[in-house]
Amino acid sequence: MTAGNQNFVLENLSKMYFSVSDETSTTGISRLENVASQDVTAIYDLQGHQVEKGKMTKGVYIVKTKGGTYKIALK
Numbered sequence: 001m002t003a004g005n006q007n008f009v010l011e012n013l014s015k016m017y018f019s020v021s022d023e024t025s026t027t028g029i030s031r032l033e034n035v036a037s038q039d040v041t042a043i044y045d046l047q048g049h050q051v052e053k054g055k056m057t058k059g060v061y062i063v064k065t066k067g068g069t070y071k072i073a074l075k
Contacts, residue, residue, distance in 0.1 A: 039065045 042064040043051045051061065056074055063070045 039067065041065060 040053065040063055043053060043056065044062040044064070045051050046060055046062070058074050060071060060073050063072055
């Protein structure tokens with residue numbers, strides 16, 4: 001399968017999984033950065049609710065800083 005658009009008739013599908021693989025590029029963590037806590041301007045959960053830094057539980061968050069926006073996962 002090549003990259004691009006693919007059309008499927010839904011009534012013919014029972015269960016299907018999609019994956020894109022490009023063996024010429026790698027995936028994963030490209031760089032690690034430390035963000036100073038004073039640089040954090042807002043933290044949101046995946047539902048878009050703002051969360052206080054001290055009340056974060058396990059999950060994925062969107063962290064807005066002065067220098068950019070990052071996704072983080074707390075385990």
